[in-house]
Amino acid sequence: MENNHPKIEVLNENQKNTLHSASLEVLQETGVNVHSEVTRKRLAEAGCQVDENRVRIPGHLIQWALNQFPKKVELYDRNGDSAMNLEGKNCYFGTGSDTPFVIDLDTGLRRNAVLSDIENVSRLTDSLHNLDFLMCMGIASDVPPSISDLYHFRAMVSNTIKPIIFTAWNSSNLEEIIKIADIVAGSHENLERSPFLALYAEPTAPLTHGLLSCEKLEVICRSNLPVVYTPGLITGASSPVSSAGAIVVANAEILSGLLITQLINPGTPVIAGGGGMMTMDMHSMIASYGSPEFMLNWCSLREMGAYYGLPVFGFAGVSDSLIFDQQAGIEGALWVLLACLEGGNLIHDVGYIESGLTTSYQMIVAMDETIGLVRRFMQGVSVSVEDLAFDTISSVGPGGHFLTERHTLDHFRENWRPDIFNHSNRNDWESAGAGSLGDKALQKAKKIVADCTPLPLDPNVKKHIDDILTFAKSRLNEMD
Amino acid sequence: MEEEFEKIFNAVIEGADENVANLVAQTLNGGAKAGDILNKGLIRAMDEVGNRFESGEYFIPDMLIAAKAMKAGMALLKPLLVNAGVASVGRVVIGTIKGDLHDIGKNLVSMMLEGGGFEVIDLGTDVSPEKFASAVREHNPDIVGMSALLTTTMIHMKDAIEAIDDIGLKKQVKILIGGAPVTQEYAEKIGADGYASDAIKAVMLAKSLMDLRKN
Numbered sequence: 001m002e003n004n005h006p007k008i009e010v011l012n013e014n015q016k017n018t019l020h021s022a023s024l025e026v027l028q029e030t031g032v033n034v035h036s037e038v039t040r041k042r043l044a045e046a047g048c049q050v051d052e053n054r055v056r057i058p059g060h061l062i063q064w065a066l067n068q069f070p071k072k073v074e075l076y077d078r079n080g081d082s083a084m085n086l087e088g089k090n091c092y093f094g095t096g097s098d099t100p101f102v103i104d105l106d107t108g109l110r111r112n113a114v115l116s117d118i119e120n121v122s123r124l125t126d127s128l129h130n131l132d133f134l135m136c137m138g139i140a141s142d143v144p145p146s147i148s149d150l151y152h153f154r155a156m157v158s159n160t161i162k163p164i165i166f167t168a169w170n171s172s173n174l175e176e177i178i179k180i181a182d183i184v185a186g187s188h189e190n191l192e193r194s195p196f197l198a199l200y201a202e203p204t205a206p207l208t209h210g211l212l213s214c215e216k217l218e219v220i221c222r223s224n225l226p227v228v229y230t231p232g233l234i235t236g237a238s239s240p241v242s243s244a245g246a247i248v249v250a251n252a253e254i255l256s257g258l259l260i261t262q263l264i265n266p267g268t269p270v271i272a273g274g275g276g277m278m279t280m281d282m283h284s285m286i287a288s289y290g291s292p293e294f295m296l297n298w299c300s301l302r303e304m305g306a307y308y309g310l311p312v313f314g315f316a317g318v319s320d321s322l323i324f325d326q327q328a329g330i331e332g333a334l335w336v337l338l339a340c341l342e343g344g345n346l347i348h349d350v351g352y353i354e355s356g357l358t359t360s361y362q363m364i365v366a367m368d369e370t371i372g373l374v375r376r377f378m379q380g381v382s383v384s385v386e387d388l389a390f391d392t393i394s395s396v397g398p399g400g401h402f403l404t405e406r407h408t409l410d411h412f413r414e415n416w417r418p419d420i421f422n423h424s425n426r427n428d429w430e431s432a433g434a435g436s437l438g439d440k441a442l443q444k445a446k447k448i449v450a451d452c453t454p455l456p457l458d459p460n461v462k463k464h465i466d467d468i469l470t471f472a473k474s475r476l477n478e479m480d
Numbered sequence: 481m482e483e484e485f486e487k488i489f490n491a492v493i494e495g496a497d498e499n500v501a502n503l504v505a506q507t508l509n510g511g512a513k514a515g516d517i518l519n520k521g522l523i524r525a526m527d528e529v530g531n532r533f534e535s536g537e538y539f540i541p542d543m544l545i546a547a548k549a550m551k552a553g554m555a556l557l558k559p560l561l562v563n564a565g566v567a568s569v570g571r572v573v574i575g576t577i578k579g580d581l582h583d584i585g586k587n588l589v590s591m592m593l594e595g596g597g598f599e600v601i602d603l604g605t606d607v608s609p610e611k612f613a614s615a616v617r618e619h620n621p622d623i624v625g626m627s628a629l630l631t632t633t634m635i636h637m638k639d640a641i642e643a644i645d646d647i648g649l650k651k652q653v654k655i656l657i658g659g660a661p662v663t664q665e666y667a668e669k670i671g672a673d674g675y676a677s678d679a680i681k682a683v684m685l686a687k688s689l690m691d692l693r694k695n
Binding site: 404428 | 541
């Protein structure tokens with residue numbers, strides 16, 4: 001008997017149909033701004049109505065785009081082994097990217113992120129069992145800003161074998177990063193066959209495809225490599241404040257973005273579903289990651305992704321709290337549960353606090369543990385002959401106990417066990433120092449950062465990458 | 481002979497109770513002393529099981545099934561040990577207090593104590609103060625263990641201690657109590673000699689009390 005897996009549902013079929021029609025109507029009537037002439041020209045040739053920057057898209061083109069792209073995206077690890085199959089309800093977790101700040105492991109104070117943070121977070125991600133992929137977390141403040149994305153990528157690829165979702169500041173840096181990836185994979189053909197990376201790029205809300213984004217899409221789609229292209233809007237500010245209106249704007253960005261990628265290179269693997277719909281706090285003006293409206297809106301967008309058969313980008317382990325505290329744990333864990341109940345697929349930002357401005361090592365470690373717990377929950381209940389334990393119930397009978405039954409011994413290890421969450425009794429906890437979750441998460445993060453030794457790159461590959469960075473830096477100096 | 485002890489050691493660690501009984505019988509037939517089988521096979525194995533528990537490799541069911549296997553071997557050794565004048569680690573009378581039918585905790589402690597080499601006389605559940613007292617008179621234990629899950633039944637532990645005191649035997653035994661609502665403070669308040677927060681600590685406490693007794 002197949003297990004039923006726990007799930008939730010926010011939208012019904014009628015609601016999804018209505019949101020879909022409204023999105024098509026917005027694309028047709030209002031359209032989107034496209035700031036790249038090349039992209040506009042291609043859209044016009046395909047049948048869009050172009051008026052200066054504004055591009056109005058007929059519904060049949062969206063339908064065409066939905067039929068072009070592969071319904072699943074498979075990512076590999078650095079060794080070329082399959083690591084993530086982004087389709088259906090498969091749910092994979094990873095860190096976020098590009099926070100200006102981190103909480104220092106030793107002082108506990110917030111400071112600017114530096115390159116060694118990205119190396120540390122890469123090692124942490126490499127080591128934590130429930131994290132499946134890596135984003136760079138911080139923006140390194142101690143390397144030349146215009147090519148810091150190259151430094152980020154080198155730090156990541158040198159310190160984990162897990163798949164990397166990376167950002168690039170512009171299309172020429174993106175080309176350099178792909179060069180680096182080709183060297184790591186052995187050749188571009190290898191990289192295309194078993195991509196261990198995907199680019200993250202985004203439209204600009206509301207309803208705008210910027211020049212830099214369009215140029216990056218040109219490069220990545222022509223390289224036949226996977227790309228995440230999903231909206232990031234702040235409801236009430238860059239979209240309507242109401243859920244339905246915000247979902248329509250986000251969905252219109254998703255569908256027009258998908259069309260742009262498929263016109264460049266039909267069949268390009270795109271993670272186009274989902275995306276950020278942070279709620280603007282109308283007092284503090286922060287883009288809230290912990291609001292129930294963002295949760296509701298993301299769940300809806302995830303369900304629209306399933307409606308179209310798109311692999312989906314999501315959020316978990318994120319919080320508005322300014323430190324790793326109770327609020328961070330609660331918001332982060334709610335997101336993990338929602339992401340799993342909705343069924344994934346590429347769930348990022350694990351470790352974000354301060355609404356995505358700051359990375360917390362403690363948060364990453366505590367959320368890794370939470371993901372383990374939720375993944376166990378998601379297995380559901382197995383109602384097999386073995387699990388029904390009919391014979392064992394009968395042999396123990398009323399009033400007996402199951403502690404020494406073979407059935408118990410055979411199955412108790414299926415129960416989830418915590419690593420840093422407390423399951424001790426008070427006496428044991430007190431004699432172990434009465435540590436909080438924060439204390440234990442910090443200890444674990446420090447230990448991994450100090451001890452973990454990821455599989456190194458081949459020395460020749462490393463040298464080749466170093467040469468690319470040295471060259472990029474020298475070119476920069478010439479320009480100064 | 482060392483090879484036979486090693487087989488018994490491994491069978492206990494794997495929790496293979498029938499194998500342990502067979503191996504003990506064979507080894508006895510081969511001329512081994514019961515005390516050697518006990519120390520070099522069974523007790524050494526339970527020490528190893530304890531180490532594996534501490535290191536996180538073994539869990540409660542692994543320990544209990546090993547204890548069950550040890551008990552199967554002990555059943556054969558016990559009459560021989562008595563004849564040879566080898567004392568058990570200690571004798572424990574144990575039970576769940578009057579009004580309380582919850583016996584999982586008490587059973588855990590019993591099984592762990594047996595795994596630790598103790599002789600355990602289990603009075604079962606809903607044991608009245610008088611029954612505890614008469615069991616102390618009858619069995620002459622080193623230790624009396626009492627357990628309660630409910631705050632409403634826990635108060636009867638005090639009555640049971642008084643009942644043992646009334647027949648003049650309280651000084652001859654050590655009284656250990658445990659159970660979810662019980663604390664060290666409560667143990668001191670009602671005149672118990674010790675409290676353990678879980679079954680593993682109960683065995684450690686029982687062993688340390690036996691060491692004090694012997695010295």
